[in-house]
Amino acid sequence: MRLTLPTQLTLLRVLAIPLLVLVYYLDFQHNTIVAAIIFILAAITDWLDGYLARRLNAMSNFGAFLDPVADKLIVATALVVLLQNDPGVAMLLPVAVIIGREITISALREWMAELGQRASVAVRGIGKLKTGTQMTAISMLLWEESTFNLPVYDLGYALLLIASVLTLWSMAVYLRAAWPLLSQAD
Numbered sequence: 001m002r003l004t005l006p007t008q009l010t011l012l013r014v015l016a017i018p019l020l021v022l023v024y025y026l027d028f029q030h031n032t033i034v035a036a037i038i039f040i041l042a043a044i045t046d047w048l049d050g051y052l053a054r055r056l057n058a059m060s061n062f063g064a065f066l067d068p069v070a071d072k073l074i075v076a077t078a079l080v081v082l083l084q085n086d087p088g089v090a091m092l093l094p095v096a097v098i099i100g101r102e103i104t105i106s107a108l109r110e111w112m113a114e115l116g117q118r119a120s121v122a123v124r125g126i127g128k129l130k131t132g133t134q135m136t137a138i139s140m141l142l143w144e145e146s147t148f149n150l151p152v153y154d155l156g157y158a159l160l161l162i163a164s165v166l167t168l169w170s171m172a173v174y175l176r177a178a179w180p181l182l183s184q185a186d
Contacts, residue, residue, distance in 0.1 A: 006053035007063040009045045013070040016042045017077050024081055024142065036142035042074050043135040068109075071131070072102045078138045091157075094164040098134065101167045105174055117181050126173050130166035137163050 003011070016038055024035035049067060053059045079095045140156025 002060070004053070004058035004060055004063060005056065006049040006058050007060060007066065009049040009052070010063060010066045010070045013042045013045050013049075013074055014066075017074050020074070021077060021081060030145070032142055032144040036139050036144075039074070039078055039135075039142050040139050043139065046071055046131075046135070068106070072106065075134065075138065076102065078142060082138070082141050094160045097164045098167050101171045105171060108174060108178055112178055112181065115181060117178075124170070124173060126166065126170040130163060130170045133159055133166055134163040 020035050020038045020042070023031055023038060025031075046067070049063070053063060076099050079098060083091050083095045137156050137159035140152050140159065143152050143156070146152055
């Protein structure tokens with residue numbers, strides 16, 4: 001197996017996870033901003049690795065497997081960190097919705113791949129919108145500090161709620177697309 005540049009970027013995203021957690025919990029001024037920057041850079045590599053894979057014709061089966069895993073790992077880790085920092089029901093609900101959806105859709109894609117129908121649950125526009133909103137929300141929540149007189153955390157929380165709705169919507173789209181195939185499989 002050769003590690004293409006896009007796959008190396010994906011691996012960096014995985015390696016960023018413990019760094020994000022460590023920085024977030026270290027006691028130094030602006031630790032949350034540094035953690036947010038790590039998350040933002042990881043989110044950029046999510047876009048960049050896909051772009052480079054297509055542009056350089058450097059797609060690989062390992063990269064195609066690892067990319068969504070890396071995304072789900074860093075998102076779930078960041079959400080758990082945020083929930084630990086703000087353990088109320090108001091944060092628990094969107095975190096549970098987002099993580100639950102990610103597990104459900106991963107399982108659905110696995111099942112559809114076994115049926116030879118993975119393309120029927122390929123990423124769609126709603127999934128990309130959900131991901132962009134989610135990454136922006138998490139970045140703002142990690143940042144925490146008001147900047148330019150903007151309540152960054154509150155805005156991030158509002159975006160997280162929007163991301164939760166988009167999460168449910170995208171899950172419904174994927175399940176509806178897969179339903180005819182799933183009902184035939186039994």
